[in-house]
Amino acid sequence: xxxxxPIAYAxxxxxxxxxxxxxxxxxxxxxxxxxRVRRASELVRICRDRISASKLEVExxxxxxxx
Amino acid sequence: MTLxxxxxxxxxxxSLARAFPAxxxxxxxxxxxxxxxxGHVYFTLAEQRGGQTAAAMPVTLLAREKRKIDAxxxxxxxxxxxxxxxxxxxxxxxxxxxGQLQLEMTALDPYFTMGKIAAQRSRVLAALSAEGLLEHNRxxxxxxxxxxxxxxxxxxxxxxxxFVHELEESGFGFxxxxxxxxxxxxDAPRSLAAGLRAAVMTRPxxxxxxxxxxxxxDLVAFDHEAVARLIALAPVPIIVGVGHQVDRSVADEVAHTxxxxxxxxxxFLVATVREAVSAIxxxxxxxxxxxxxxxxxxxxxxxxxxxxxxxxxxxxxxxAEQRVNALADALRRSATxxxxxxxxxxxxxxxxxxxxxxVRLERRSVMLDHRLERLRRAATxxxxxxxxxxxGVDARVRALDPARxxxxxxxxxxxxxxxxxxxxxxxxxxxxxxxxxxxxxVVSRVEATExx
Numbered sequence: 001x002x003x004x005x006p007i008a009y010a011x012x013x014x015x016x017x018x019x020x021x022x023x024x025x026x027x028x029x030x031x032x033x034x035x036r037v038r039r040a041s042e043l044v045r046i047c048r049d050r051i052s053a054s055k056l057e058v059e060x061x062x063x064x065x066x067x
Numbered sequence: 068m069t070l071x072x073x074x075x076x077x078x079x080x081x082s083l084a085r086a087f088p089a090x091x092x093x094x095x096x097x098x099x100x101x102x103x104x105x106g107h108v109y110f111t112l113a114e115q116r117g118g119q120t121a122a123a124m125p126v127t128l129l130a131r132e133k134r135k136i137d138a139x140x141x142x143x144x145x146x147x148x149x150x151x152x153x154x155x156x157x158x159x160x161x162x163x164x165x166g167q168l169q170l171e172m173t174a175l176d177p178y179f180t181m182g183k184i185a186a187q188r189s190r191v192l193a194a195l196s197a198e199g200l201l202e203h204n205r206x207x208x209x210x211x212x213x214x215x216x217x218x219x220x221x222x223x224x225x226x227x228x229x230f231v232h233e234l235e236e237s238g239f240g241f242x243x244x245x246x247x248x249x250x251x252x253x254d255a256p257r258s259l260a261a262g263l264r265a266a267v268m269t270r271p272x273x274x275x276x277x278x279x280x281x282x283x284x285d286l287v288a289f290d291h292e293a294v295a296r297l298i299a300l301a302p303v304p305i306i307v308g309v310g311h312q313v314d315r316s317v318a319d320e321v322a323h324t325x326x327x328x329x330x331x332x333x334x335f336l337v338a339t340v341r342e343a344v345s346a347i348x349x350x351x352x353x354x355x356x357x358x359x360x361x362x363x364x365x366x367x368x369x370x371x372x373x374x375x376x377x378x379x380x381x382x383x384x385x386x387a388e389q390r391v392n393a394l395a396d397a398l399r400r401s402a403t404x405x406x407x408x409x410x411x412x413x414x415x416x417x418x419x420x421x422x423x424x425x426v427r428l429e430r431r432s433v434m435l436d437h438r439l440e441r442l443r444r445a446a447t448x449x450x451x452x453x454x455x456x457x458x459g460v461d462a463r464v465r466a467l468d469p470a471r472x473x474x475x476x477x478x479x480x481x482x483x484x485x486x487x488x489x490x491x492x493x494x495x496x497x498x499x500x501x502x503x504x505x506x507x508x509v510v511s512r513v514e515a516t517e518x519x
Contacts, residue, residue: 001275005220009210009211010210010211013211013346013347014352015396016351017350017356018351018355019354020244020350020353020357023354023358023361024357024360024361026364028361030362030365033361033362036358037355037358039349039355040350040354041351044347044350044351047212047343047347048115048344048347050212050214051212051214051240051340051343051344052238052239052240052344054095054239055235055237056231056234056239056241056243057240057241057242057243058231058243058244058245059242059243059244059245059269060222060245060248061217061245061247061265061266061268061269062247062265
């Protein structure tokens with residue numbers, strides 16, 4: 001995970017699950033509902049970005065065999 | 068006598084031929100293997116003791132012998148490579164141009180090498196097992212999203228390209244740290260170990276160690292204890308794909324996940340990421356679904372409130388209506404009752420009037436009766452004395468009635484000719500007497516007469 005990412009993938013997934021659990025309860029008020037769905041879509045976007053936004057990138061590491 | 072060098076070497080070769088008339092079987096470790104374009108193979112067969120080379124002998128394998136040996140080894144996991152423990156058949160001879168004692172190899176015993184490899188693997192596995200390292204890497208959780216991949220292999224090899232190509236095809240944004248390392252040859256164990264250390268330094272999600280295809284069976288580096296330890300103790304899961312061979316290397320045993328080819332390793336990663344993507348999609352769908360459900364629920368609850376308000380209103384209106392009706396009924400009922408009680412009172416009065424009228428009438432009637440009686444009495448009174456006299460006459464008349472005398476026990480006796488007997492003289496013995504009693508007549512005969 002690069003430093004610019006504010007949230008780890010596993011945390012994002014956990015938060016998504018949390019939101020889901022929240023939405024499945026009976027006592028969500030509509031204003032809050034919109035907030036939560038907005039947050040969920042943001043998390044999904046973050047996760048998707050992490051997976052597929054960039055092209056495959058290869059960095060070359062030269063191991064120092066003689067060390 | 069002076070010999071030329073050639074003669075000397077030839078004589079030595081002759082002596083050796085006499086000393087070793089047949090080929091010999093020799094075992095040792097292959098070192099310094101070289102295969103120049105001529106097709107011949109040269110190496111040193113060495114005996115290691117305590118980490119040192121205790122004895123060594125150059126070996127020459129001519130190209131035509133090599134072809135024969137290669138054919139025999141086809142399909143077996145044995146190859147003439149540096150570090151390999153081999154048992155070879157060879158002729159002990161001298162290479163005259165250099166005066167060099169050497170073995171001319173003609174055969175290789177693959178089963179000796181296989182046994183050595185197996186023994187080595189067993190030894191390393193036993194050592195790792197004793198330290199609890201066999202399952203060490205496998206116990207690490209595979210990250211849900213293994214996007215940072217440290218790839219340990221020979222850069223630009225077929226394995227490298229197969230792996231990277233497969234990741235590229237997926238369209239996912241993998242970040243690959245290519246850690247160059249030799250995977251075959253004498254340097255392989257050390258190079259592989261260095262590559263693994265470099266890989267860990269990149270702080271990846273996962274480390275992949277792959278080796279190219281081809282016919283190579285050199286797994287020495289992957290059976291090496293130091294490499295195995297690095298794999299076992301790596302801080303992230305390690306995926307190993309070292310070839311198509313039937314038997315598994317020590318690296319396969321200690322790695323988190325083992326696949327046969329570099330491509331299969333890449334597919335495993337892609338599948339893992341794809342699963343994560345689908346998990347995210349599932350969650351998103353669930354959240355959208357839950358949000359919709361929640362909204363629907365809210366809407367429903369609004370409707371319910373509306374319905375309830377309406378229901379309550381109807382209920383209250385209904386109740387009010389009922390109450391009014393009840394009051395009206397009560398009013399009607401009490402009016403009826405009042406009327407009825409009035410009527411009753413009238414009835415009672417009527418009855419009393421009637422009763423009183425009756426009593427009066429009764430009284431009048433009684434008084435009338437009295438008057439009638441008095442009238443009757445007054446009317447009959449003048450006839451009373453005559454009536455009494457008549458009554459006395461009647462009594463006397465009735466007292467003379469013979470029937471009444473007879474009833475008192477008297478009887479009347481008559482003669483046969485019907486005269487009332489009054490005197491004894493009227494009768495003689497034998498006369499019939501007809502005696503009349505109150506009830507009937509007795510006929511009797513006179514037996515005697517007595518005058519009184």
